[in-house]
Amino acid sequence: MMRANQSNWDARTPIHAASAFYGLDGSRSPFDWFAAFEWADLGDLAGRDVLHLQCHLGTETLAFAHQGARTWGLDLSGRSVEEARRIAQRAGLTVTYVQANVYDAVQAVRGQRFDVVYTGKGALCYLPDLPRWASVVSDLLRPGGLLYVVEFHPLFSSLGPKPPRGAGPELLLRNDYLEGRGALERGGAHTYTDGPALQDAPVAYEWAHGLGEVVTAVAGAGLRITALRESELLPWPRWERMERTDTGWWRLPEADPRIPLLYGLRASKPE
DSSP states (O other): OOOHHHHHHHHHHHHHHHHHTTTTTTTSOGGGGGGHHHHHHHHOTTEEEEEEETTTTTTTTTHHHTTEEEEEEEESSSHHHHHHHHHHHHTOOOOOEEEOGGHHHHHHHTTTTEEEEEEESOOOGGOOOOHHHHHHHHHHEEEEEEEEEEEEEEHHBOSSSSTTTTTTTTOBOOOOOSSSSOEEEEEOOSSSSSSSOOOSSSOOEOOOHHHHHHHHHHHTTTTTEEEEEESSOOOSOOSTTOOOOOOOOOETTTSSSOOOOEEEEEEOOOO
């Protein structure tokens, strides 16, 4: 399944690189993908060693380099890593990119250890084994180092992307919130961005991870959780009726119930 995901992300890469969604023509800044609370939780990154796991095109990775961090990015897709290198070069930024399965990250970075390991927004769903992932993260961190996870909330992932034909505007639960029933096969000609259809490898696999599972995996790896935030905001409008806020991010209409769509988890490795 992970080999299928690798092929799928290889096929997505040129479509995403040319998409308006990612705005690599200069229409979007790397900082557009971050909520203000992320920078508050991460603190000053200047001179620190930062690793971005599952970085895809490196659109977020570049923000760490802009902040003065010694920046690495790791991704399963070789085509994504090649494109990320080109993007960083065009931006005049130094980022070390590595192609590897996240479970092989310790070997892939050849003994390098980091002050911060970051993973964000649509990454954990492609991993079948969170305790193993958390153990890898712990091994990647120096004593006193920081894990920061910013992910789509399991509730967000449970809600269908749009109401079924003939239904009202209400959001309906369509997918599992909790883990435990194996991978969900995702197929389709188009990805989440604008652009042409995939020419090959249209199938990918995703795993549900409840918030309790994430917290337990991180704690089980010996990391100390210091913050857990939930947010109603997203960096793009998932549903047509979402409204743009003065932050530039999007939320459901004011009259709708407030629900979490994103969460940020901060944890440190004991010294």
